[in-house]
Every structure is written in structure tokens, then in C-alpha cells.
Amino acid sequence: MHSHAELIAETLASGSMRNVSIGAPQTTLIDIVAPFVATFSQHDPTPHVSEISLSPEPTQNSSDYDLIVTPQRPADDHETLSLAALPVxxxxxxxxxxxxxxxxxxxxxxxxxxxxxxxxxxxxxxxxxxxxxxxxxxxxxxxxxxxxxxxxxxxxxxxxxxxxxxxxxxxxxxxxxDERGYALQFHLHAAWRRDHHGSAELFSMAQRLRDFCQLRYGPTLASAPDDDAQPEGPTAHRPGH
The missing domain is CATH 3.40.190.290 (D-Maltodextrin-Binding Protein; domain 2)
Structure with missing residues (x-):
């Protein structure tokens, strides 16, 4: 088992991450993260995926994972990328x-x-x-x-x-x-530590995950405020389509 310091040294020496640990709540892990990991090639880091619990502070255990995929708004001290607007x-x-x-x-x-x-x-x-x-x-x-x-x-x-x-x-x-005629929905986020040694690669992976989510669920509401209760427009996509 490599220590955290050894993994950093290997990354710096090779210029790329050899392993990536991803944490996500159960539904997100099953419906989104696992299908995304299935698209990895031999050139991608080896994925290690774990279930995390939903908590008031979704990134409180971020030191244990390279990338967290969460329906909760990440902490301000993390790099984040909005992945999808998911209907209820x-x-x-x-x-x-x-x-x-x-x-x-x-x-x-x-x-x-x-x-x-x-x-x-x-x-x-x-x-x-x-x-x-x-x-x-x-x-x-x-x-x-x-x-x-x-x-x-x-x-x-x-x-x-x-x-x-x-x-x-x-x-x-x-x-x-809802009473205004808007569909209930929430945003899914990717988050990683700003000081992470593989921050650039994690950003690239998060972008790939965003593209994967958009193909699967439809485009993120990029022009709308990042509000978890933000109403959805009239062209919602069915799950899994």
C-alpha cells in the first residue's frame, strides 16, 4: 500500500495520476459514477470508488478522496464543477x-x-x-x-x-x-481540494463526467444561478435517456 506522500511523488514523477479515488452517495454512485467508470480506458487512472454518506458538510471527508460527486453544494475552499441538473x-x-x-x-x-x-x-x-x-x-x-x-x-x-x-x-x-409551473430539481457537483497534487487532471476528469451526465440526462442549466432549488425549464429529459 502506497502512502499519500508516495502517491504524490509518483504523480509528480510520471506527470499523471496512477490511481483516483472517488466518493459519492449511494444513488449517485450506482446511477452515475459506476456507469462513468465503465467508460474508462487503460490510459485512465485506476478508479477506486466508495460510497459516502450525505452530511451537512459534503466535503468534510474530502481528504480521503481525490474526487467527490455530491448533490450538496461543496465548501468554498474546494474546486467545483456543476455536472447536471437532475429532476425529482x-x-x-x-x-x-x-x-x-x-x-x-x-x-x-x-x-x-x-x-x-x-x-x-x-x-x-x-x-x-x-x-x-x-x-x-x-x-x-x-x-x-x-x-x-x-x-x-x-x-x-x-x-x-x-x-x-x-x-x-x-x-x-x-x-x-411547483405552484409556478417549474419542475423540482437539484444540482449535482464534482469537488476536489484546491491544493490537490493532481488538480489539473481532476478538473479534466470532472469535465468528462459533466459531458457524460449531459449525454445521459440532458444539459446543465449553465445560464441559471447555481441554486439547488432552481426550477427547471419545460424540456426535461427522462432518467437514463
Whole structure:
């Protein structure tokens, strides 16, 4: 096992990073980071990917990773790059009355039981904030530990799953519109330490990840303020497309 100092020395000697450690929360790791790593060539650093927990300070453990991919706004002392604007989706089965629609408003959503991920997840926080602002509450809720289970319950007809994960079980995704008619969404960021010995390479890798996200989910709202509650325009892309 190489020490941190040895890795720095190797990087400086070779002019490139031989290994790169990437940290991301579970959903981001599965839906985005793992598919991105699958595009690596033999010329890329060897990736070491780990799950990190969502915390009030997403970069508090950045000393343990070269690159962090997070839906939370990174600390000001880190280099960052906005990767994508990800919608919060309402998932229903193909047999649902909404299956031919592209979007649903919050008031209509609240007429159904909602299947929700834990409050620590960004998609849940965005939904809770929108409901609070509109003074609305769902007819009922079921909270599950992770997104795949939420979608399984939606497929079984137990309610509408609300989350940002890619679609599974042939579910139909709908944008969720707030009272102004804007879709709920949040931003995904890449972050790394400004004093990192491979900062230039990490910036290049973050740019590649941004391009990958844009191909997968649609372009980042580059002209909009970097606000996690920034509403999305009318041309949302479906997850995984």
C-alpha cells in the first residue's frame, strides 16, 4: 500500500495520476459514477470508488478522496464543477392514469399516497421544501430505506414513488411542478481540494463526467444561478435517456 506522500511523488514523477479515488452517495454512485467508470480506458487512472454518506458538510471527508460527486453544494475552499441538473421524479406504473402524462402538479400529487426515500436524501429535501412552501401534505406516506425499494412498491401499486433515481420496473417518470409551473430539481457537483497534487487532471476528469451526465440526462442549466432549488425549464429529459 502506497502512502499519500508516495502517491504524490509518483504523480509528480510520471506527470499523471496512477490511481483516483472517488466518493459519492449511494444513488449517485450506482446511477452515475459506476456507469462513468465503465467508460474508462487503460490510459485512465485506476478508479477506486466508495460510497459516502450525505452530511451537512459534503466535503468534510474530502481528504480521503481525490474526487467527490455530491448533490450538496461543496465548501468554498474546494474546486467545483456543476455536472447536471437532475429532476425529482414521480414514478407510476404504465397502467396508471398518469402514464400518458409528462408532468404532474404538487396538488394532484398530494391526492395520492407517496413512497418516499429518507429525509437525508436531496430529492426528499427538495420535495419537502416545495410542499412546505405550498402548504400541502400528501394523503399518506410510506418511507423506505432506498430508491429501488420505493420503485418496487410503486410498481406494486402501493403509491407514487418520489425520487431522483433512474427508472426501474418499467415505471413511467413524471416531472413534479411547483405552484409556478417549474419542475423540482437539484444540482449535482464534482469537488476536489484546491491544493490537490493532481488538480489539473481532476478538473479534466470532472469535465468528462459533466459531458457524460449531459449525454445521459440532458444539459446543465449553465445560464441559471447555481441554486439547488432552481426550477427547471419545460424540456426535461427522462432518467437514463
Amino acid at each position: 421524479w414521480a414514478y407510476v406504473p404504465q397502467t396508471h392514469a398518469w402514464a400518458q402524462r409528462e408532468a404532474i402538479d404538487l396538488a394532484s400529487l398530494c391526492e395520492h399516497a407517496l413512497i418516499l426515500v429518507p429525509a437525508a436524501q436531496k430529492s426528499r429535501q427538495i420535495l419537502d421544501a416545495a410542499l412546505s412552501l405550498a402548504d400541502l401534505a400528501p394523503r399518506g406516506t410510506i418511507e423506505v430505506s432506498q430508491g429501488r425499494l420505493a420503485q418496487a412498491l410503486a410498481a406494486a401499486g402501493r403509491g407514487v414513488a418520489v425520487l431522483s433515481d433512474d427508472a426501474h420496473f418499467a415505471l413511467h417518470p413524471l416531472r413534479i411542478l
